[in-house]
Amino acid sequence: MTDILSPETTARSSEKRSATTRILLACGIIAPILNIVVVLVLGALRPDYNAMVVPDSNLELGPGGWMQITNYIVTGSLLLAFGLGVRRMLRTGRGSTWGPILVATYGCTFVAIGPILPDPSLGYPVGEPETLTVHGAVHTLLGLVQFGSLTAVAFVLARRGAALGSGGWSWYSKVTGLLVPTSYVAFALTAKLWDGGPAGLIERIGIALCGTWIAVLAIRLLTARRR
Known part of the structure; x- marks a missing residue:
């Protein structure tokens, strides 16, 4: 009992917990x-697939679809781990x-859309009825x-001080919270109303906005952890 409560044991336990937290936060950059x-890469290499027009989820269909399915599941699992890291860092406030x-929630949607396939759309897979x-x-x-949860968390954490910084972080999060749903609406309207329009490009812009915000959040939390 004495050894369990010793300062050395407590220090080792704290160091191990700190290392685990850093790994969880790093998942937010990797994902x-x-x-x-x-x-x-898949969009560029897939035959008959036009990344400018077709959404990324259609990569789950057709030859090699398992690669995109796996990508979603792995990405979602990493985001779930990141969510645990966020919880460890933001305990109060x-x-x-x-x-x-x-x-x-954002991570769970990635895991779920892995096995739940989309319908063929915008001409891909070629010859498949829509x-x-x-x-x-x-x-x-x-x-x-997915897009809604990212939008919500961007606004929720926009006013978070201390660990995330103020000013620039707040504005960046609010702008992201506005641009993400805007990109989704633009994607949906383009896909529906503009035959051959850049729906795939617009969706990828939204994906990049989401991913960049998550990565920046992870970096800020890692930096705060080191401090």
């Missing part, structure tokens, strides 16, 4: 980079409850939750 790189919950199915509708709903 968006992984997702963006995989999406860009503004956003300490909803911040980690919304980050975890019919509406239940799993396709659920996939679309999860996409709304």
